[in-house]
Amino acid sequence: MGQVFAQETVNLEMMHRIKNEGMRNSQIQDLSFHLTDFLGPRLSGSTNLRNARNWTAEKFKEWGLSNVKIDTYGEFGRGWDVKKAYIAMKEPYYAQIIGYPKAWTDGTNGLVSDEVMLIEISSDADFDKYRGKLKGKVVMTPANLTVNPAFEAEARRWTDEELENRKTIPVGNMPSRWTPEQMAQMRTARELDAKLNAFLLEEQVGLRLTGTRGSFGTVFHTRSGSFSTDKKVTVPEMEIAAEHYGRIYRLIKNGKKVSIEAEIDVQWLDDDYAGYNVIAEIPGTDRTLKPEIVMLGGHLDSWHAGTGANDNAAGVVVMMEAIRILKALDVQPKRTIRIALWGEEEQGLYGSRGYVQKYVADRATKEKKGEWDKISAYYNLDNGSGKIRGIYLEGNDMLVPIFEKWFEPFHEMGANTITRRSTGSTDHVAFDAVGVPGFQFIQDPIDYGKGYHTNMDVYERMQFGDMTQAAIIIAAMVYNTSERAEKLPRKPW
Amino acid sequence: MGQVFAQETVNLEMMHRIKNEGMRNSQIQDLSFHLTDFLGPRLSGSTNLRNARNWTAEKFKEWGLSNVKIDTYGEFGRGWDVKKAYIAMKEPYYAQIIGYPKAWTDGTNGLVSDEVMLIEISSDADFDKYRGKLKGKVVMTPANLTVNPAFEAEARRWTDEELENRKTIPVGNMPSRWTPEQMAQMRTARELDAKLNAFLLEEQVGLRLTGTRGSFGTVFHTRSGSFSTDKKVTVPEMEIAAEHYGRIYRLIKNGKKVSIEAEIDVQWLDDDYAGYNVIAEIPGTDRTLKPEIVMLGGHLDSWHAGTGANDNAAGVVVMMEAIRILKALDVQPKRTIRIALWGEEEQGLYGSRGYVQKYVADRATKEKKGEWDKISAYYNLDNGSGKIRGIYLEGNDMLVPIFEKWFEPFHEMGANTITRRSTGSTDHVAFDAVGVPGFQFIQDPIDYGKGYHTNMDVYERMQFGDMTQAAIIIAAMVYNTSERAEKLPRKPW
Numbered sequence: 001m002g003q004v005f006a007q008e009t010v011n012l013e014m015m016h017r018i019k020n021e022g023m024r025n026s027q028i029q030d031l032s033f034h035l036t037d038f039l040g041p042r043l044s045g046s047t048n049l050r051n052a053r054n055w056t057a058e059k060f061k062e063w064g065l066s067n068v069k070i071d072t073y074g075e076f077g078r079g080w081d082v083k084k085a086y087i088a089m090k091e092p093y094y095a096q097i098i099g100y101p102k103a104w105t106d107g108t109n110g111l112v113s114d115e116v117m118l119i120e121i122s123s124d125a126d127f128d129k130y131r132g133k134l135k136g137k138v139v140m141t142p143a144n145l146t147v148n149p150a151f152e153a154e155a156r157r158w159t160d161e162e163l164e165n166r167k168t169i170p171v172g173n174m175p176s177r178w179t180p181e182q183m184a185q186m187r188t189a190r191e192l193d194a195k196l197n198a199f200l201l202e203e204q205v206g207l208r209l210t211g212t213r214g215s216f217g218t219v220f221h222t223r224s225g226s227f228s229t230d231k232k233v234t235v236p237e238m239e240i241a242a243e244h245y246g247r248i249y250r251l252i253k254n255g256k257k258v259s260i261e262a263e264i265d266v267q268w269l270d271d272d273y274a275g276y277n278v279i280a281e282i283p284g285t286d287r288t289l290k291p292e293i294v295m296l297g298g299h300l301d302s303w304h305a306g307t308g309a310n311d312n313a314a315g316v317v318v319m320m321e322a323i324r325i326l327k328a329l330d331v332q333p334k335r336t337i338r339i340a341l342w343g344e345e346e347q348g349l350y351g352s353r354g355y356v357q358k359y360v361a362d363r364a365t366k367e368k369k370g371e372w373d374k375i376s377a378y379y380n381l382d383n384g385s386g387k388i389r390g391i392y393l394e395g396n397d398m399l400v401p402i403f404e405k406w407f408e409p410f411h412e413m414g415a416n417t418i419t420r421r422s423t424g425s426t427d428h429v430a431f432d433a434v435g436v437p438g439f440q441f442i443q444d445p446i447d448y449g450k451g452y453h454t455n456m457d458v459y460e461r462m463q464f465g466d467m468t469q470a471a472i473i474i475a476a477m478v479y480n481t482s483e484r485a486e487k488l489p490r491k492p493w
Numbered sequence: 494m495g496q497v498f499a500q501e502t503v504n505l506e507m508m509h510r511i512k513n514e515g516m517r518n519s520q521i522q523d524l525s526f527h528l529t530d531f532l533g534p535r536l537s538g539s540t541n542l543r544n545a546r547n548w549t550a551e552k553f554k555e556w557g558l559s560n561v562k563i564d565t566y567g568e569f570g571r572g573w574d575v576k577k578a579y580i581a582m583k584e585p586y587y588a589q590i591i592g593y594p595k596a597w598t599d600g601t602n603g604l605v606s607d608e609v610m611l612i613e614i615s616s617d618a619d620f621d622k623y624r625g626k627l628k629g630k631v632v633m634t635p636a637n638l639t640v641n642p643a644f645e646a647e648a649r650r651w652t653d654e655e656l657e658n659r660k661t662i663p664v665g666n667m668p669s670r671w672t673p674e675q676m677a678q679m680r681t682a683r684e685l686d687a688k689l690n691a692f693l694l695e696e697q698v699g700l701r702l703t704g705t706r707g708s709f710g711t712v713f714h715t716r717s718g719s720f721s722t723d724k725k726v727t728v729p730e731m732e733i734a735a736e737h738y739g740r741i742y743r744l745i746k747n748g749k750k751v752s753i754e755a756e757i758d759v760q761w762l763d764d765d766y767a768g769y770n771v772i773a774e775i776p777g778t779d780r781t782l783k784p785e786i787v788m789l790g791g792h793l794d795s796w797h798a799g800t801g802a803n804d805n806a807a808g809v810v811v812m813m814e815a816i817r818i819l820k821a822l823d824v825q826p827k828r829t830i831r832i833a834l835w836g837e838e839e840q841g842l843y844g845s846r847g848y849v850q851k852y853v854a855d856r857a858t859k860e861k862k863g864e865w866d867k868i869s870a871y872y873n874l875d876n877g878s879g880k881i882r883g884i885y886l887e888g889n890d891m892l893v894p895i896f897e898k899w900f901e902p903f904h905e906m907g908a909n910t911i912t913r914r915s916t917g918s919t920d921h922v923a924f925d926a927v928g929v930p931g932f933q934f935i936q937d938p939i940d941y942g943k944g945y946h947t948n949m950d951v952y953e954r955m956q957f958g959d960m961t962q963a964a965i966i967i968a969a970m971v972y973n974t975s976e977r978a979e980k981l982p983r984k985p986w
Contacts, residue, residue, distance in 0.1 A: 033743055088579075092533065149956070154643045155643050246952065463642070
């Protein structure tokens with residue numbers, strides 16, 4: 001047993017107090033209601049996200065946190081709000097369609113009512129078949145959407161065996177998922193798709209219908225338009241439920257006429273192109289360690305057709321609750337504790353990367369900035385509302401004995417897996433990329449994969465019991481990091 | 494081994510030919526497309542159901558079936574088509590809502606745009622709080638809709654053990670599901686609900702929002718309005734997704750203002766109140782047995798927001814395919830084979846009961862009519878598109894050795910469970926009720942329970958491989974019944 005391990009101590013009385021505060025005075029459910037039902041979907045740049053920044057900042061002030069600010073990291077792009085969206089089939093009979101405008105798509109200028117044209121492009125030559133014929137038309141392109149019955153449970157928790165497996169790390173080169181031939185085919189398809197997008201725009205198509213994965217009324221969604229400030233106009237585009245897409249597609253392929261009526265009304269917001277993070281602190285109290293920082297956070301933005309509940313109101317609520325617990329306990333931390341609610345994560349980690357670029361380090365030039373050697377750790381939550389089962393160490397071997405010790409008081413809550421593995425796609429990578437310890441926790445998946453990035457990522461998806469556990473553990477991790485004699489050991493950068 | 498069993502013979506060459514025709518020339522997928530995507534939802538009395546009657550009758554003629562007719566059994570009621578339906582939340586922010594008009598609800602006379610009022614009635618005294626205040630308003634009533642993650646698979650097939658269990662029959666009185674206290678509470682709640690419905694109508698409410706079970710965008714639905722020919726006006730009512738209902742409810746309960754905009758436009762059909770069944774035959778060829786009849790069928794009508802795929806386009810398609818197989822094989826049956834596609838099953842077995850009343854027997858007076866001693870058996874399919882695993886005998890012990898023999902050639906297709914048990918709620922009970930053998934098969938559930946009576950009961954739910962098996966087995970059962978020396982043995986009536 002090495003010296004590092006021997007040094008680690010855990011203030012068990014504080015762990016006990018954190019558990020009590022988290023269990024007895026939990027604000028999880030009320031915060032969840034406000035972040036989802038009340039504030040609504042929080043697409044980057046949208047009015048709702050602006051409201052969410054203000055609301056969370058006010059809540060931090062109400063709790064007595066310090067240095068609360070809505071902090072810009074630079075430019076993001078245009079805001080976009082949906083003012084109205086409607087789509088239905090008119091022929092061969094009237095039928096409502098579940099469909100949503102893709103993010104940043106343009107409006108239709110009123111109700112469009114027209115036959116649906118199926119555009120089948122498999123080579124460059126196919127464009128000529130349609131050239132000059134699509135102005136104002138409703139079009140759809142083929143999609144291969146397979147919908148199968150769910151013979152396996154759609155929600156689950158990690159088993160002990162699966163958690164144990166998450167500790168193993170593959171050694172050696174991973175085989176490529178694709179053959180060179182497959183990769184060439186995919187490249188060709190992508191190029192053709194880009195040409196198709198340009199063609200539809202040039203032809204001034206009135207509305208494009210796209211199918212999405214998901215089934216039974218759940219619609220996954222993305223963006224088609226652009227938030228770029230050059231104000232490029234995009235074709236109005238709606239993503240519709242796989243089954244409704246399939247119905248229209250099959251009818252047309254069988255020679256039946258399909259007509260639809262649809263309307264998209266959007267509002268562009270061009271008064272402020274900046275991106276923002278919401279920041280608040282519990283100032284450190286140790287004369288020496290006070291300038292050092294322990295960070296926790298999650299992204300405040302979401303996609304637009306649900307209310308961004310599991311992705312990522314859940315992470316925001318848990319992190320807010322964690323800092324609320326520490327503030328309520330008046331912990332007087334040695335280091336400063338700082339929460340950050342990131343903007344624009346869904347469009348490419350803008351908020352966290354912008355913060356890192358502004359305050360921590362330049363990833364490209366390796367230039368270190370003021371906070372680079374101040375931040376001990378950044379803790380992130382962004383894998384839904386499932387409880388914490390452990391933590392990914394991003395390959396940092398030196399942390400194993402520390403975190404093993406820190407997790408001990410939470411074994412009975414189901415959290416005991418310390419893995420050297422890395423995990424991707426959340427805001428912690430912005431910190432890890434510049435050598436500052438950044439972490440995402442191992443969370444039970446529940447039905448995260450079924451609902452995230454869909455119209456059904458809403459309040460009902462959130463597991464409040466799980467989130468209560470997560471807030472307690474994160475409060476503990478943040479507290480331990482703030483009190484530790486040294487900052488957490490780092491990988492070389 | 495008794496004499497009855499010894500008498501049963503199966504024409505294995507014909508079984509082989511039926512399997513071949515069903516497997517090689519299956520029309521299952523094309524019929525399924527037409528019954529769902531093309532014809533659309535087929536609510537009792539609707540234009541789509543009229544189209545479906547005509548289309549299936551034409552298909553029977555095309556196949557060369559005899560005595561094809563669209564046969565009225567008497568009056569059903571008013572037809573009702575949805576011409577437009579739209580609903581969205583306007584405040585605190587714009588959000589699309591998944592919602593459907595309840596069947597036979599009235600229209601809104603254009604776009605309604607108003608704050609949602611929560612009406613909480615727990616006793617007679619509560620009505621006074623709202624009297625005179627609801628004219629033209631949008632109201633909702635509390636609902637207790639719990640949405641949980643699906644930790645168990647939502648689709649499944651019967652295991653061998655479960656099938657074996659289906660053979661057992663409980664002996665003795667079943668305990669009541671409810672205590673007398675619970676039953677009294679339920680009665681009081683029902684009475685209060687009836688008063689509420691009358692109150693809202695009297696107050697001329699503009700639109701009522703109701704939550705439904707289902708989740709993730711799947712909406713179960715029912716009727717609120719009436720198809721009765723007294724043309725009673727009903728309050729416009731929409732059933733909305735549980736999560737969207739929950740959002741509005743929680744916002745109001747937390748003191749936030751919610752406004753919505755919605756529109757329902759409906760068309761009432763008052764030109765024909767009759768109900769109909771579609772009938773077609775392969776005439777019998779045996780001089781003596783030709784007047785006797787073997788019947789097969791399923792209900793053609795459905796609910797209105799999906800396309801009535803598993804309930805019950807599936808049953809219709811399988812039965813159509815079964816008779817197509819027999820016609821294609823030119824089987825020259827001894828007895829007449831008659832298919833019936835019933836109308837108005839979802840509103841209370843109108844079509845099959847109407848047929849029985851007209852041609853078979855009067856259930857109340859026990860008066861026997863012309864077909865009572867002619868019909869050997871009626872086979873029904875109405876439990877989705879899952880394959881056949883066996884058959885319910887409705888307590889008819891005498892059939893065990895017969896059906897055991899007839900199922901033998903299909904054991905390898907998964908069908909080998911003959912249970913004396915009864916099953917309810919499908920058109921076979923109309924025949925069983927007057928002592929004529931009527932049967933529903935044991936079918937694999939797949940995800941029937943998740944999708945039936947919902948907006949998502951559509952083409953994608955149908956399992957074509959399963960339906961192919963079912964059509965083969967039913968063709969065989971019908972053939973065996975037509976060729977048997979005697980009609981099937983009956984229970985006393």
